[in-house]
Amino acid sequence: MPLLIxxxxxxxxxxxxxxxxxxxxxxxxxxxxxxxxxxxxxxxxGRMNGMDWLMLFWSAWALVSSFFHNDPTSALVFRLxxxxxxxxxxxxxxxxxxxxxxxxxxxxxxxxxLMPVAVAMLFEKVTANNVFAMISDVPIIPEIREGRIRAQGxxxxxxxxxxxxxxxxxxxxxxxxxxxxxxxxxxxxxLSMIFASASSGPILSVIAGIVGLSxxxxxxxxxxxxxxxxxxxxxxxxxxxxPAYYLIARIDLIGGSTGxxxxxxxxxxxxxxxxxxxxxxxxxxxxxPYGVEWNPDHTDITNHYLHLGVVGGLPxxxxxxxxxxxxxxxVGQTLRQSSELPAESPFMLWGFGAALFAQAVTCIxxxxxxxxxxxxxxxxxxxxxxxxxxxxxxxxxVSQSGS
Numbered sequence: 001m002p003l004l005i006x007x008x009x010x011x012x013x014x015x016x017x018x019x020x021x022x023x024x025x026x027x028x029x030x031x032x033x034x035x036x037x038x039x040x041x042x043x044x045x046g047r048m049n050g051m052d053w054l055m056l057f058w059s060a061w062a063l064v065s066s067f068f069h070n071d072p073t074s075a076l077v078f079r080l081x082x083x084x085x086x087x088x089x090x091x092x093x094x095x096x097x098x099x100x101x102x103x104x105x106x107x108x109x110x111x112x113x114l115m116p117v118a119v120a121m122l123f124e125k126v127t128a129n130n131v132f133a134m135i136s137d138v139p140i141i142p143e144i145r146e147g148r149i150r151a152q153g154x155x156x157x158x159x160x161x162x163x164x165x166x167x168x169x170x171x172x173x174x175x176x177x178x179x180x181x182x183x184x185x186x187x188x189x190x191l192s193m194i195f196a197s198a199s200s201g202p203i204l205s206v207i208a209g210i211v212g213l214s215x216x217x218x219x220x221x222x223x224x225x226x227x228x229x230x231x232x233x234x235x236x237x238x239x240x241x242x243p244a245y246y247l248i249a250r251i252d253l254i255g256g257s258t259g260x261x262x263x264x265x266x267x268x269x270x271x272x273x274x275x276x277x278x279x280x281x282x283x284x285x286x287x288x289p290y291g292v293e294w295n296p297d298h299t300d301i302t303n304h305y306l307h308l309g310v311v312g313g314l315p316x317x318x319x320x321x322x323x324x325x326x327x328x329x330x331v332g333q334t335l336r337q338s339s340e341l342p343a344e345s346p347f348m349l350w351g352f353g354a355a356l357f358a359q360a361v362t363c364i365x366x367x368x369x370x371x372x373x374x375x376x377x378x379x380x381x382x383x384x385x386x387x388x389x390x391x392x393x394x395x396x397x398v399s400q401s402g403s
């Protein structure tokens with residue numbers, strides 16, 4: 001609960017600075033959580049699994065890649081923060097989620113804590129006044145685009161605020177069979193956050209999550225569905241004049257969308273692959289016809305996959321994709337042995353898989369740069385813990401039958 005409170009109610013500007021290191025509130029909660037784990041001698045749920053090792057390999061390469069940049073010290077500090085956020089959230093939740101009930105409680109807490117955030121964002125949309133500005137550095141007057149107020153709440157951007165609601169919705173829907181009233185309120189909160197953000201990205205993310213949830217009835221045919229999706233993309237790439245990913249440029253659900261930028265960014269990243277494939281690059285300003293005001297050396301990398309490529313090259317990007325792949329694989333493997341889990345757990349686990357699909361789609365158009373990254377690694381950690389629990393149960397059963 002404290003970790004989620006630090007994410008949902010505290011902004012990135014709240015915290016302390018120690019030398020070159022910045023510790024926002026949610027990082028302080030991670031620090032105290034890790035301190036608790038060390039003092040109590042707590043351990044991961046089950047054994048180390050494939051996703052755990054991939055997280056460690058990802059972290060190791062992130063550190064190594066810093067020495068290939070112009071200012072290795074600054075690069076190392078940035079990567080230490082990246083690793084602290086990702087591994088801190090992931091491994092803390094791997095430790096804390098020791099049972100299916102713990103994982104349900106995690107989602108229940110998320111549903112409850114998002115309700116006040118949704119109310120605050122709706123208030124911001126109606127009044128053009130961000131209440132979180134009273135306690136931190138988020139702007140009191142939100143951004144207005146095409147005449148629409150884009151509420152951001154405690155997050156660093158309205159897109160990220162809406163994204164949190166979008167990727168949380170499938171998790172909360174997974175509670176429907178057991179906790180319908182609370183799940184309904186949580187779903188309303190998520191939809192309210194998406195509406196208040198007035199951004200196309202979160203709408204596409206929630207559509208991806210809903211599509212993932214709808215596949216529950218076709219879960220036995222997912223191999224066929226995947227092949228149809230791959231072949232469909234290849235067919236589009238053949239018949240379209242531009243690459244198939246330029247379909248993003250044609251999507252504008254609420255007006256004022258920057259889909260062209262996201263499509264052109266992918267093309268530009270591929271065209272300049274030789275500059276960043278090994279360990280990233282310090283300059284992307286020439287990738288696009290414009291830059292960003294907060295960094296004279298870079299353009300706006302609104303793609304989490306490409307962002308990791310810029311940070312640590314293809315190895316870092318591919319390791320991240322491998323982590324996502326392992327997450328989907330764990331969902332499938334666990335569901336195939338769902339007889340070992342409580343009756344309502346398979347659909348809840350499918351909700352985590354749908355949330356991970358929503359995250360994977362989101363990463364094409366969003367680069368996480370604030371505390372909202374917690375919801376990505378929360379999803380991965382919960383999936384990994386359920387898999388570890390299933391593996392532990394299988395091991396116990398084998399041991400008992402052997403005895």
